[in-house]
Amino acid sequence: MATITTVVRGRPSTRSSVWRRRLLIGVVALYVGLLIVAPLVALVRGAFLEGAAAMWQVINQPGVWRAFWQTLQIGVVVVVVHTVFGTAVAWVFVRDDFRGKWLLNAIMDLPFAVSPVVVGYMLILIFGRRGLLAPLLAAWDIQVVFALPGMVLATLFVTMPFMVRVLVPVLEAFDVRQEQAAATLGAGGWFTFRRVTFPALRWGFVYGITLTFARALGEFGAVLVVGGGIQGRTETVPIYIFRALDERMYTGAYSAALLLGLFSILLILGTDWLRRRRQE
Amino acid sequence: MRNDTRLIGARNGRAVLLLATLLLFLLAACGGADTGGDKPVTLILAGYTTPREAYREIIPLFQAHWKEQTGQEVVFEESYLASGAQSRAVLEGFEADIVALSLEADVTRLVDAGLITHDWKSVGGDGMVSDSVVVFGVRSGNPLGITDWHDLARPGVEVLTPNPKTSGGAMWNILALYGAARRGFVDGVPANDEAAAAAFLRDVLKNVSVMDKGARESITNYEQGVGDVIITYENEILVGQQAGHDYEMVIPRSSILIENPVAVVDSYVDKHGSREVAEAFVQFLFSKEAQEVFARHGLRAVNDEVAAATATQYPPLADLFTIDYFGGWREATPTIFGDNGIYTTVFANLNVPTP
Amino acid sequence: MASMTTPATTPRIPWARLGIRGMALSYLFIMLIIPISVIFWDGFSEGMVTLWQEVTKPIAWSALKLTLWTSAVMAIINGVMGLLTAFVLVRYTFPGKTTLNAIIDLPLAIPTLVTGLMLVALYGPQQVLGQWILEHFGQRIIFAPPGIVLALLFVTFPFVVRSVQPVLLDLDQAQEDAAATLAATSWMIFHRITFPAIRLPLLSGMLLSFARAIGEFGAIVIVAGNIPFRSQTAAVYVYGEVESENRLGASAMSVAMMLIAFSVVALVGYLERRGRRG
Numbered sequence: 001m002a003t004i005t006t007v008v009r010g011r012p013s014t015r016s017s018v019w020r021r022r023l024l025i026g027v028v029a030l031y032v033g034l035l036i037v038a039p040l041v042a043l044v045r046g047a048f049l050e051g052a053a054a055m056w057q058v059i060n061q062p063g064v065w066r067a068f069w070q071t072l073q074i075g076v077v078v079v080v081v082h083t084v085f086g087t088a089v090a091w092v093f094v095r096d097d098f099r100g101k102w103l104l105n106a107i108m109d110l111p112f113a114v115s116p117v118v119v120g121y122m123l124i125l126i127f128g129r130r131g132l133l134a135p136l137l138a139a140w141d142i143q144v145v146f147a148l149p150g151m152v153l154a155t156l157f158v159t160m161p162f163m164v165r166v167l168v169p170v171l172e173a174f175d176v177r178q179e180q181a182a183a184t185l186g187a188g189g190w191f192t193f194r195r196v197t198f199p200a201l202r203w204g205f206v207y208g209i210t211l212t213f214a215r216a217l218g219e220f221g222a223v224l225v226v227g228g229g230i231q232g233r234t235e236t237v238p239i240y241i242f243r244a245l246d247e248r249m250y251t252g253a254y255s256a257a258l259l260l261g262l263f264s265i266l267l268i269l270g271t272d273w274l275r276r277r278r279q280e
Numbered sequence: 281m282r283n284d285t286r287l288i289g290a291r292n293g294r295a296v297l298l299l300a301t302l303l304l305f306l307l308a309a310c311g312g313a314d315t316g317g318d319k320p321v322t323l324i325l326a327g328y329t330t331p332r333e334a335y336r337e338i339i340p341l342f343q344a345h346w347k348e349q350t351g352q353e354v355v356f357e358e359s360y361l362a363s364g365a366q367s368r369a370v371l372e373g374f375e376a377d378i379v380a381l382s383l384e385a386d387v388t389r390l391v392d393a394g395l396i397t398h399d400w401k402s403v404g405g406d407g408m409v410s411d412s413v414v415v416f417g418v419r420s421g422n423p424l425g426i427t428d429w430h431d432l433a434r435p436g437v438e439v440l441t442p443n444p445k446t447s448g449g450a451m452w453n454i455l456a457l458y459g460a461a462r463r464g465f466v467d468g469v470p471a472n473d474e475a476a477a478a479a480f481l482r483d484v485l486k487n488v489s490v491m492d493k494g495a496r497e498s499i500t501n502y503e504q505g506v507g508d509v510i511i512t513y514e515n516e517i518l519v520g521q522q523a524g525h526d527y528e529m530v531i532p533r534s535s536i537l538i539e540n541p542v543a544v545v546d547s548y549v550d551k552h553g554s555r556e557v558a559e560a561f562v563q564f565l566f567s568k569e570a571q572e573v574f575a576r577h578g579l580r581a582v583n584d585e586v587a588a589a590t591a592t593q594y595p596p597l598a599d600l601f602t603i604d605y606f607g608g609w610r611e612a613t614p615t616i617f618g619d620n621g622i623y624t625t626v627f628a629n630l631n632v633p634t635p
Numbered sequence: 636m637a638s639m640t641t642p643a644t645t646p647r648i649p650w651a652r653l654g655i656r657g658m659a660l661s662y663l664f665i666m667l668i669i670p671i672s673v674i675f676w677d678g679f680s681e682g683m684v685t686l687w688q689e690v691t692k693p694i695a696w697s698a699l700k701l702t703l704w705t706s707a708v709m710a711i712i713n714g715v716m717g718l719l720t721a722f723v724l725v726r727y728t729f730p731g732k733t734t735l736n737a738i739i740d741l742p743l744a745i746p747t748l749v750t751g752l753m754l755v756a757l758y759g760p761q762q763v764l765g766q767w768i769l770e771h772f773g774q775r776i777i778f779a780p781p782g783i784v785l786a787l788l789f790v791t792f793p794f795v796v797r798s799v800q801p802v803l804l805d806l807d808q809a810q811e812d813a814a815a816t817l818a819a820t821s822w823m824i825f826h827r828i829t830f831p832a833i834r835l836p837l838l839s840g841m842l843l844s845f846a847r848a849i850g851e852f853g854a855i856v857i858v859a860g861n862i863p864f865r866s867q868t869a870a871v872y873v874y875g876e877v878e879s880e881n882r883l884g885a886s887a888m889s890v891a892m893m894l895i896a897f898s899v900v901a902l903v904g905y906l907e908r909r910g911r912r913g
Contacts, residue, residue, distance in 0.1 A: 017821065028716070031716050036792060037738065038764075040741065085662035104663060106901045106904055107897065110893055111667070112896065113896030114893060115852045115873050118674065118885065118889045124372045129373035130371075130372065146369065146375070160667060214743045215743055217744070217746075218745060220746055220853050228359055230358070231357060241746060241749060245500060246497065253749075260744075260746065272737050443875060446874065446875055489778055490862070491863075492861070504756075505759070628693050
């Protein structure tokens, strides 16, 4: 691992290689600066335009907190479901074999290609008042669309590929002989998983959870269509941002976006910090 | 080896634990739902995007009014989406007690689906709670000298209007534009010449640079400095000016009268047992008190008394036509916006190269 | 792939294996297959011919073409710049490297709607940067196709970097060093040793971002301008069809978008398998 961060060893650093290094770093810095950092700076500036007090004032309202609470609830449920089932799927993709597996593997990324609006619309086709399951839902008096369950389902669909796509390569790289050795030594399946497989997948999990959670927090189109954006009931933070923009509450919109981004940024930075601490 | 594994396992557990604690902490911090109080009644209002400022003011008035009359608290849950989207959401199971939409066609859809069974057009005159007209917004000082429809077709004038596929407001805009041309109120377009009116529609559409999802997004985009002229509701301009923006309003000689319907959704109020208070709210919207609020927020009042009192604020137009000019919504929707409708055809033949 | 799936690698108890398989399959079935089938079923409900007609309607066709070419341009830029970013992150040390590494994932954390707004606030025709580009290059960024590419680049930035980075990390530096000792030029080293190793992850990252780009809506609807035939993408078109109750048009276009994404992903899978065998 130590070799990773070191500069090209054993190669004479000629003048041209120094310049190339500077050039490449410069190009990347410029690119990331213009594409990613500049918009983020604009966001921060937008949030602080009227000062931190104004920011706190717009954020500290029951409706806004409820939106945050709702968004976090959805995020946590989605992360838990994808962690449990995503692991199973990744395991099946790498270790199991059956007919039609390649097809499953190929449709795994489709949720990315489906427009979020269609995801919401599709859920309405299934669970709506005139949907496929309408009689069933009416009989049991379950409300899926325009309520939390529908919003969770929409977010689950949209964030589906992350966990599996992160875990599969890690699982492939993981030496199966370790598992076999454990099994030979008489370890049970669960024990092997907990003590051998899981630790090896750890960073895969942490990264997968981070991505899933971040994406879940930010989902807008699907959740709006399926939730209806009712203030105080089905309003998530992105939907609040959308409403705040419409109502010209720019400080509110930008502050909420910043705070939402901050959750994810903390998660990402925290992951990174843990990983580095472990390397040291 | 075994030791090593356990060590990794323990550290790993800590990482996950840390993550889980962080999440739980966040949840706990934002939790604390507040419930309590005795049996207030809840009303769900599904509105279109533009009159929200007015409703925000009317709702407390009604809450006080209802409390005074019955002693009961009313809690409101509000949702504001584009009129069509809202109407479809209600159709698909968004159990709103009251719908306040941009155009009649969106209420008709609920009537056709059997969700609204009463004669909603008999409430408060014709079921229309507020009026407005299609106008233009221009930059402060009107630098391009925009005076009427024909100026929008001038080459180089950048026009904003939302997308009629997603916005009720945009449908009104297109109808106003095309209607004014067909009625002979656009310089250079003879009256009742459908081909010439369509050609004029094409010339204006050529100048459109951004089509937003809804009327409100369109005007907030204009406020960011995009475009020279915006076609929009009169109330959108007035509300924007109240919010401190310095664009100016230009009222064309000829335009369409926008009529916004409101209705109680029978199926859902019966399910919620909220019919009485929902009907009272709709009645209240037609009262002098509520109509004054609408008038303050840029909408033309339907109450004669309020309309007369605010007449100076809302000047009459030389030629104001209604949707009936196009045979009502049932006819206008397919003939203008359908697959072979005038708007769709004009757009298909536009073929503008990328600027 | 086939070699990795030897039965010996799985738990010895068959029911555990079947249990996991059953769990995975039912999850995929409920969460993925049913919803996708509903769209397909809806799109094909009037038959193939109608579906084809819906997709090839001039307005729909031009939206699809715009989506495909902007996504392709994005994938190429993302491939080059993502590779470069990963390379710089892995091979060089410089001040701010940790920050740069942490920034890579941020685009995922920002709601796409906010992304769109930020881009307009920076590159919009009335903003300093946008104005400058318009004056010096005569090209509009926002409310034109370049804005779409820009939004897509932002949204998909992590995909290529994160696919290439781990492979670059694992790549045996000794090989490169050996080549360098043999007086190979750096371009030769890259061309002969580094590139072959990262070719597949690079391609997979590019195609993943391409698939993600096809469906992107939130950011694009704000930056694109959405004028039919000029700046309306397929996802925005679908939104319009959903809103104006042309259910068939919406489903048909969604089916087309999914089929394209599916072929792209299947192609990556095929290349990967072939690459392993070869």
